Amino acid sequence: MHTNPLSRAVTRSISIQAAPEAVFGFVADPNTLPLWAPGAAKSVRPDGDQWVLHSGEGETRVIVRASEELGTVDLLMAEDPSRGVFTRVLPNGGGSEYQFTLFFPDGTPEDAVATQVAVIDDELEAVRDHCEATRES
Template identity: 30%
Template sequence: MPEMRSRHLSVVMPVSASEVYAFAADPENLPHWAAGLASGVRRNGDELVVASPMGEVVVRFAPPNQYGILDHEVTLPDGTVVANPLRIIDHPDGSEAVFTIRQRDLTDAQFENDCAAVERDLAALRAAVTDRV
C-alpha cells in the first residue's frame, strides 16, 4: 500500500484566534467561508446536514473548546467518513488557521484539487473575518 500523503495548508489573519474560532465554529457561517464543504446548512437533531459539491453530507465538529480545535468529520453520501484536522492558533500577526488534508484514496490530481479548494476556503475565511473587524 502506498504511503498516504498529508499537506498542511494555512493562512495568517490580522484577527485574534478567539475571534476567528468563534466565527468559524458557528455552523451558520460555513457557507460564508467553506464553499468547498457547504453551500447550505441545516440541523437534523444533533447533526449538521450540509449541502456540498459532493451532495448532502453530515458534519460533526469537535466540541467547543478553548484551544482553537475545529476538527471535523464529514460523512460523505457513500458513507465514507473523512477526518479533517483544523486548528486556529495564535500568531504574532493575529492568528493562523491550519488545515491538514490527507490524500486517502484520491488520485494525485484529485488531491491537488482538494488542496486548491481548501486554500480557497482558507482565503475566504481570512476575508470574512478581516471584513468583520
C-alpha cells in the same frame, strides 16, 4: 506483519489579522460554512448532534468537534468520524494562524490532490477575508 498504509496528509495555513477568539468563533460555527466553503456547503442545517451540508450535488452529514480551549475545529464525516478535516486556530503575534489538514487515501491521483488543495487555499482566503473585514467594521 501487515500494516495499513498511511494516508497522505496535506496541511495548509494562513495568517489572519484577527484575534484567535474571533477566527475560532467564525470557523467553529457550522452556519458560516456557506460563507467560506461553498463547494462543500451551499447551505447547512442541524440534525440532532450532526449537521447536514447541502453542496448542490447531494447531502453530507458531519459532526463538528470544537474545543475553544485547544483552538481545534474538526469537521468529521458522521458515517466515519476518523475521516474529515482537522483545523486549528493558533495565536500569531497580534493575530492568528489558521491551519487546515486533510487526509487523502493512499493512491489518490495527484491531480485530485492538487484540485482539492486549490479549493482549500480558496477557503482559507475566504476565512481570512471575512475575519479581517469583521475586525475592521
